[in-house]
Amino acid sequence: MKAVGVKDGSNRPELMQIPQPTPSEGEALIRTLRVGVDGTDREVIAGNYGASPRGQDRLILGHEAVGMVEDPNGTTLNSGDVVVPTVRRPPPEGANEYFQRGHPDMAPPEMTLECGINGADGFMCEYFTSQPEYLVEIAAETARRGFLIEPVSVLEKALELALSSRSSFQWSPETILVLGNGSLGLLTVSMLADSADVYCLGRRDRPDPTVDIIERLGAVYVDSRETPVTEMAAGYEPTDLVFEATGYAKHALQCVEALAPTGVGVLLGVPEPTRFEIDGARFHKEMVLNNKALIGSVNAGKQHFDAAVDTIESFPPWFLDAFVTTVAPVESFHDAFATGDDVIKTAVEFDSVWTDWLTQPLRVISSGSTGDTTVRQ
Numbered sequence: 001m002k003a004v005g006v007k008d009g010s011n012r013p014e015l016m017q018i019p020q021p022t023p024s025e026g027e028a029l030i031r032t033l034r035v036g037v038d039g040t041d042r043e044v045i046a047g048n049y050g051a052s053p054r055g056q057d058r059l060i061l062g063h064e065a066v067g068m069v070e071d072p073n074g075t076t077l078n079s080g081d082v083v084v085p086t087v088r089r090p091p092p093e094g095a096n097e098y099f100q101r102g103h104p105d106m107a108p109p110e111m112t113l114e115c116g117i118n119g120a121d122g123f124m125c126e127y128f129t130s131q132p133e134y135l136v137e138i139a140a141e142t143a144r145r146g147f148l149i150e151p152v153s154v155l156e157k158a159l160e161l162a163l164s165s166r167s168s169f170q171w172s173p174e175t176i177l178v179l180g181n182g183s184l185g186l187l188t189v190s191m192l193a194d195s196a197d198v199y200c201l202g203r204r205d206r207p208d209p210t211v212d213i214i215e216r217l218g219a220v221y222v223d224s225r226e227t228p229v230t231e232m233a234a235g236y237e238p239t240d241l242v243f244e245a246t247g248y249a250k251h252a253l254q255c256v257e258a259l260a261p262t263g264v265g266v267l268l269g270v271p272e273p274t275r276f277e278i279d280g281a282r283f284h285k286e287m288v289l290n291n292k293a294l295i296g297s298v299n300a301g302k303q304h305f306d307a308a309v310d311t312i313e314s315f316p317p318w319f320l321d322a323f324v325t326t327v328a329p330v331e332s333f334h335d336a337f338a339t340g341d342d343v344i345k346t347a348v349e350f351d352s353v354w355t356d357w358l359t360q361p362l363r364v365i366s367s368g369s370t371g372d373t374t375v376r377q
């Protein structure tokens, strides 16, 4: 079957032929529909992050997937169920306490594998197998945008951690600063723009499609070359909540200066090695005397995937059209890895026929005494 992977030592994705997997007992066979691409994939391809599975010299990419159950193989799933896989799997030594307690997202890197990123093959192939516990069922109508559920789940977890860190007193963020206008940054703006005053910081010249999206969502675009993070509080206003989605290491510390008293900074980026000096005492004092918090957050639990489904449904329809700039058939997968100012979110499509069919509206037909039935044509 066709798969998109990256060989060790190479820094470009390739179309590969690999055997179609056979599900073991307790696993279902899933037909892949679409798989998204994000900044982490680009870091993996560049060789800066992640690793091939043990004993392999290549990694099958893709961790933002949506698929359809092809063969339930005796599991609780049904043929045709639409599913989104979670990313983390137990390491070769077996399930540790994080997996046993149902919180693999809280495991440190050495106690988990990540499909398509770190030590386990991803979903950028025609079929994959999975135990039901690593799949989240979604409505068929969501199949087309299902590859956005994983990145939004990351934001759901980050928001939950931020809110729970302030749960001992009344706190509700009225101003939010999103650092980064890449795919994660724009999803954050879309998720939060209705609930607070949102600023989004980037470094792009206008006209730019990401700036258009930020402004159409009702948020304010801030050019970091004119107003660096450290000047945000003076130039605009102090912020209750910062989401760092740049992977730029200085932002992790500088964002503290943008925070209002009791503010929370959530760090999501995975930086490249960088060394710089900071005024440690100033940072320390600022955190303590203003009751500020900095939280790192990675990956997400199944409850965050469920929450992400509702969040995506609440996005304005125009947002998805503007945000997803490329859905490339697997034969043209390179198009989904292209970068440029007009590229925002991309995905590789493995099965357009099923994706289209699943997302057709349901039609109600009357079937007499047995009641109404819904069908797709």
Ligand code: NAP
Residues within 6 Å of the ligand: 038, 039, 040, 043, 151, 154, 179, 180, 181, 182, 183, 184, 185, 201, 202, 203, 204, 224, 245, 246, 247, 248, 267, 268, 269, 270, 271, 297, 298, 299
């Ligand atoms: P992305 O599409 O590459 O976006 C990164 C964005 O940050 C780009 O728009 C880039 O601007 C901007 N940026 C970088 N440095 C900047 C600076 N100094 N000032 C202003 N803007 C800057 O990546 P992504 O998919 O959105 O992911 C963002 C980060 O989150 C990555 O490090 C990724 O690995 C990480 N991530 C973490 C998790 C998690 O679970 N914690 C989940 C997903 C992603 P330009 O485009 O103008 O260069």
Ligand code: BGC
Residues within 6 Å of the ligand: 038, 040, 041, 063, 087, 114, 117, 150, 151, 154, 270, 298, 299, 300
């Ligand atoms: C993925 C997460 C993963 C993180 C760190 C992100 O791009 O969406 O699931 O935990 O990278 O590898």
Ligand code: ZN
Residues within 6 Å of the ligand: 038, 040, 063, 064, 151
């Ligand atoms: Zn990701």
